[in-house]
Amino acid sequence: MTASTDLRRTALYDEHVRLGARMVPFAGFSMPVQYTGVLREHDAVRHRAGLFDLSHMAQFVLEGPNVAEWAETLTINAVASMKPMQARYNIFCNPQGGAHDDTIFYRLENRWLLVVNGANAEKMWEHINANRAENVHLTNLHGRSALIAIQGPKSVEILQPHTNVDLANVKYYFCAEGTVYGHPAVIARTGYTGEDGFELFVDGAHASEIWNALLRDHEGDGLEACGLGSRDVLRLEAGMPLYGHELTEEITPVQAGLQWALKTAKPEFIGRNALIEQMERDEYPRIVGLVMEGRVPAREGYKVFLGDREVGEVRSGSMAPSVGGKNIATALVAKEAATVGTVLAVEIRGTKHEATVVQQPFYKRAK
Amino acid sequence: MAQPEGLLYSKEHEWVKIEGDTALVGITDYAQNSLGDIVYVELPRVGKAISQFGNVGVVESVKAVSDLFTPIGGEVLEINDTLENDPAAVNRDPYGAGWLFKVKLADANEKNNLLSAADYEKIATE
Incomplete structure (x- = not known):
């Protein structure tokens, strides 16, 4: 059992406590599982909007001319074909085809963001460093950078007044660099709830101001702080896998029904042969x-x-x-x-x- | 939060209201709040003999399964079958509409093993 003093805190920890959240250990962090109740928070996201702290997830910055070419060899989905400001779901596998982690790549103008599961942060940091190529520079922002998600049908209406980005131009699985409440942010139209919404990558130093301002300015719109409990129900309903459940080091993307993300035309990547063989035998x-x-x-x-x-x-x-x-x-x-x-x-x-x-x-x- | 007077409590966060040789059993406000949104309650069947502090069922929230212990022994006389379609009554009204089951007492002395409202409150607020 981990003592609560050993747990890390996200930049928003004090806000969670102030809001009366029930805090639980998750991925080495003390995280809010719920504020008012899982069902109420679920309802807010499906019908209005919910705000999530996802800062326990790790953000890695990938830079250099060879990032795409290098990442192709470690992942099952295509990377090099991504357009600037595009986001794409991708999975890192082990040689047996099991999932090392499921992730999202964000291709920004001059760098890439790779977001990995909090529970896999150390494992993934070691994995990409152990497989690093020439001209690929890696930076680990885990614990420094914050990630705030706003999810739900009112997300555009709520966020638009506070950003210089025209959200109508940010399509699903694309992103933009701009500001939120005057602070620099990568604004991505991605999420894990099955609703429209955005994920905001911001510096930890600005996270509380943005979080509090959104809740203060949009209480009347029904925006509510939502915890990991409602997030899990939302993602399960939306058919999205959760690492450790539908994907593990033993359960492959093929077994998880994620063939759409598997690009067998790529000549070489870790797990390729095992995944192709599994798919062709079709007995799994x-x-x-x-x-x-x-x-x-x-x-x-x-x-x-x-x-x-x-x-x-x-x-x-x-x-x-x-x-x-x-x-x-x-x-x-x-x-x-x-x-x-x-x-x-x-x-x-x-x-x-x-x-x-x-x-x-x-x-x-x-x- | 103050616990209702006139009830006795177990360390496992159940309450019991003794009336003559029968007793009504439920879980406390602290328990329902800790569990969160309750979606399913499995109760002992009517007629079953249960012993004090024994495991007699489960209470499930969206996130977790918790064992249900009985604070008092005896024979199950009645269960709250409205909970089958409305388990959230345990959240809304744990000392009223959210009661769980009724027992014919086996041994009236068992109540000496239970806590007063004041003593329970110390446990629940620790």
Whole structure:
């Protein structure tokens, strides 16, 4: 057990405490799991807007003429084809094809930002340094730079008055460099909730001012501080993988259903051969979406059955307000149990509960 | 927050209201607040014999599964089946509409193992 004194604090720690957040250890930081309640915060993001502190995620700055060429060899998705100010989801794999981390690359004018999961920050910093190439300069901003996300249908309306960037010109998975409340920021139209929204990369020294100003100026719009609890429900509903659950050193992007991000045409990258072989043999256990019958939530680690045969286990599960309040889950199951429409059973405290395989995402916002 | 008087409490954050030879059981305001939004409650079945401080079910919030212990032993007489469709009643009204189950007492002396409102409050505010 980690003593709370050993935990790191983000630049927004004092604001979380002042707002009465319940703080929990997460990725080595003391982070807010909720302020008022997971369901209320979930509702704010789906219908109004929510503000998240994601400063526990690590930001690495990549500079030099060879960044794209170098990053291609470490990742499964294309990097060199990214346009300036474009963002792209990408995964670093191990030689067996398992996921080292899932990340987002942001191509700025003269540098790149790589955002990795907080829990993988040290591992990823070691990994990219161990594989560093000529003319690639790496800087670790973890703990110095802050990341604030505003997510929800009112995000544009709320953020626009406080930035010099015309947000209408920032398309989904693109970004811009400008200011927010007068402070330099990279403003990216990315997120992890299934709603429209932005992620703001700002200096830690300005994070509190921006955070407090947004909450103060937009309380009337229903903007609320939201914690990691609601974020997890939002991402699960939106069909987005969470490292450690749907992706691990053992669970590959192919198994997680992320073939769209796998560019096999790239001649060489770590994990390429293993992933291609796995995809071609097509015998692997895979991640599926489940909708449960009844009110008992499925949780990580519960066993999944097809008839009497155990075929896998639950990887994430939650009650899902945006899926009619039903319990949803992801599970890693054998191929023969993975077809949409298949009725499976999840064993919960000795009793089997029916669950049907569905197409993900569970929730898609109206355009 | 002040605990209601006239109830007895367990260290595991359950309350019990003893009326003659029966008792009503629930979880405290502190417990519901710590758990967060409650989405499922699994209660012992009616007729079951339960012993004091035994594990008799679970309370699940969005984020976590927590064991439910009974502060008092006996036979389960009734369960609050409105919680099946409205588990959030435990959050809204933990000492009222969010009660969990009713027990026919096995041993009236068991109440001596429980805490007063004042003593429980010390635990809940530690």
